[in-house]
Amino acid sequence: MKESELQRLAEQGNGRAIAEVLKPIFRTQQIHVITKIEGVNLLKIQLESSVTPDRAIAEEILAPWQQIWQTNLTKTVIVEGWQFGETEASWQWTIVKGLLSQSAIKQSPDSFAAITSPKKAEFDNQQISQKLKKSFAQYLWQTNVSPLNNALMIKLVVLDQRDRREYCDIVRQTLQNLDIKEFTKIHLHVYQRKQQKYLLKTSFALNQPLPNITLTKSYSTRSLPTASQSAMLIGCILGVVLFLFPLSRFVLNAFLTLVHEIGHAIASWIFGIPAIPSFDFIFGGGVTIGLSSRPVTLLIFAIYGGLAYLAFLYCRNRLTLIFCAAIALIYGLFLITNWDQLSIISMGHIAEILVSFLCLYFACGKYFCYVGGEQTIYAMLGSFSFLENCSFFWNLIFNASFKAVYYQGKGGVLDNDLVRLSQVIAPLSLENIAALLLLISLMMPALAFLTFRYESRWIPTFYRMCQRSPQ
Incomplete structure (x- = not known):
C-alpha cells in the first residue's frame, strides 16, 4: 500500500x-x-x-x-x-x-x-548512550536516548540509589562535552531496575542552572506488588493441590526427573565425561548415560581454555579475574582429589533444589514473564518442587519402608544417588545426608524472597563483574 x-x-x-x-x-x-x-x-x-x-x-x-x-x-x-x-x-x-x-x-x-514525527537528531544516539554508560559505569543498568522535537528524552535504569542531583549533573556534563547544539532541553527520567515508579523525573536546559528537584522515595529494598502477591498465592495453592493428587503429582514428577538428570549430565560434561540425560522406562525415574568411564582430556583443556579466554577478556576487571582464578583452582582441586565424582553424583538433587529456588525467585521478580499467567506457573512449579523435595528427604529419614525400597536401587543393580554418596562420604550415613538436604530445601523459599528483596545489595556487584573495563 x-x-x-x-x-x-x-x-x-x-x-x-x-x-x-x-x-x-x-x-x-x-x-x-x-x-x-x-x-x-x-x-x-x-x-x-x-x-x-x-x-x-x-x-x-x-x-x-x-x-x-x-x-x-x-x-x-x-x-x-x-x-x-x-x-x-x-x-x-x-x-x-x-x-x-x-x-x-x-x-x-x-x-x-x-503531523510531524519527533525530530530526527543529526547525531549518533549510540554515541550518547555509550558516553552515559561510561559516566554511570558503577551503577547504570540500562540507558535509552531519544530525540523529541528540540529536546532529548533520556531514560536511565539504575541499580541503586544515589543523590538525585548527581544524575542531572553527570548527564548535563556529559552532553555539554559532546557539544550538541540541536537540542536545548533535557527530559530526564530515572528508574530503579524493575521498579515502575520514578526515582527522578525532571526537565532542565543544558546551559541553565539545575531546577529544584523534588525527590521521590528511595527503594533500598523491594516488596511484592499486590498483583504479584495474588499471582504467587494462586500458584502456591495450585502447587499444593497438584502435590496432593497422585495423578498430577506423577505428571509433574517427570519435570523434576528431567531436571535431576540434566543436573547429572551438566556436571559430567563439566568434569570431562560426556553424558546424555534420559528417562528410565524400565525401572522408572531417569538415568544419565555416561559415554566414557574416565574424563576426556580434551574437554578438561576446553574448560581451562574457556576460563583463560574469559580472564583475557576481563583482564582489566580485578573482581572477575579473582573469580576466574578461584574457579580454576577449585576445579583443579576437584579433579585431583576425586571430588568430581562426588559432584556428579550429588548434582541431581542439587539441581532439583535449585529449581525450586529459581522458580520462586522468578515468580517474586516477575522475571521471564512475557504473557499473563507465567508468574503463577513459576510459583506453582517452585512450590511443587519445594514440597516434593521436602517429602522425599523426610521419607528417607523417618519412613522405614520407603528407605528400604530406596536401598534396593534400580533393579537391584544400580544404587541410588544418596546411597552412593553415603558410601563415598564415610562419616555421613544416608539419614545424615537426607537431613542436610532437607534443611537446605527448607531454606529455599526464604532465600528466594530475600534474594529478590535485597537485589540492590548484590546486583551492582554482579553488574561490575560483567564489565570488561569498570571504573
Missing part, C-alpha cells in the same frame, strides 16, 4: 493504518504499537514497552493526531500504556470522545501535513 493511501486511511480512523503509521514514530521510544477495534465505535491504541510508557511523551507525539481525529471521527479513541507481561493497562487516555455527529465532520485531506 502506498504511503499516501496509508496516511489517508489513518486519518479516517482505520486501525491497521494507524498502527503502521505510528510504529516508526514510537519505535524511537522503544514502544510497540497495537490497535484493537472493540465494537463499532471504539478504537484502542495500546502502547507497550519493557517499562510503563510515559504518558507525557505519548500525548506530545499524538497531539497533532488528536486534532485531526477530533475533526474527522465519530468513534471513541482510547490510548493505553502497557508494560510487557502486565494484565492491566498502567494508564488510559481518551484521545477522542466520539461526540461528533456525521454532519459535523470536516474533511481535511491536507491535514496530515501538520
Whole structure:
C-alpha cells in the first residue's frame, strides 16, 4: 500500500493504518504499537514497552493526531500504556470522545501535513548512550536516548540509589562535552531496575542552572506488588493441590526427573565425561548415560581454555579475574582429589533444589514473564518442587519402608544417588545426608524472597563483574 493511501486511511480512523503509521514514530521510544477495534465505535491504541510508557511523551507525539481525529471521527479513541507481561493497562487516555455527529465532520485531506514525527537528531544516539554508560559505569543498568522535537528524552535504569542531583549533573556534563547544539532541553527520567515508579523525573536546559528537584522515595529494598502477591498465592495453592493428587503429582514428577538428570549430565560434561540425560522406562525415574568411564582430556583443556579466554577478556576487571582464578583452582582441586565424582553424583538433587529456588525467585521478580499467567506457573512449579523435595528427604529419614525400597536401587543393580554418596562420604550415613538436604530445601523459599528483596545489595556487584573495563 502506498504511503499516501496509508496516511489517508489513518486519518479516517482505520486501525491497521494507524498502527503502521505510528510504529516508526514510537519505535524511537522503544514502544510497540497495537490497535484493537472493540465494537463499532471504539478504537484502542495500546502502547507497550519493557517499562510503563510515559504518558507525557505519548500525548506530545499524538497531539497533532488528536486534532485531526477530533475533526474527522465519530468513534471513541482510547490510548493505553502497557508494560510487557502486565494484565492491566498502567494508564488510559481518551484521545477522542466520539461526540461528533456525521454532519459535523470536516474533511481535511491536507491535514496530515501538520503531523510531524519527533525530530530526527543529526547525531549518533549510540554515541550518547555509550558516553552515559561510561559516566554511570558503577551503577547504570540500562540507558535509552531519544530525540523529541528540540529536546532529548533520556531514560536511565539504575541499580541503586544515589543523590538525585548527581544524575542531572553527570548527564548535563556529559552532553555539554559532546557539544550538541540541536537540542536545548533535557527530559530526564530515572528508574530503579524493575521498579515502575520514578526515582527522578525532571526537565532542565543544558546551559541553565539545575531546577529544584523534588525527590521521590528511595527503594533500598523491594516488596511484592499486590498483583504479584495474588499471582504467587494462586500458584502456591495450585502447587499444593497438584502435590496432593497422585495423578498430577506423577505428571509433574517427570519435570523434576528431567531436571535431576540434566543436573547429572551438566556436571559430567563439566568434569570431562560426556553424558546424555534420559528417562528410565524400565525401572522408572531417569538415568544419565555416561559415554566414557574416565574424563576426556580434551574437554578438561576446553574448560581451562574457556576460563583463560574469559580472564583475557576481563583482564582489566580485578573482581572477575579473582573469580576466574578461584574457579580454576577449585576445579583443579576437584579433579585431583576425586571430588568430581562426588559432584556428579550429588548434582541431581542439587539441581532439583535449585529449581525450586529459581522458580520462586522468578515468580517474586516477575522475571521471564512475557504473557499473563507465567508468574503463577513459576510459583506453582517452585512450590511443587519445594514440597516434593521436602517429602522425599523426610521419607528417607523417618519412613522405614520407603528407605528400604530406596536401598534396593534400580533393579537391584544400580544404587541410588544418596546411597552412593553415603558410601563415598564415610562419616555421613544416608539419614545424615537426607537431613542436610532437607534443611537446605527448607531454606529455599526464604532465600528466594530475600534474594529478590535485597537485589540492590548484590546486583551492582554482579553488574561490575560483567564489565570488561569498570571504573
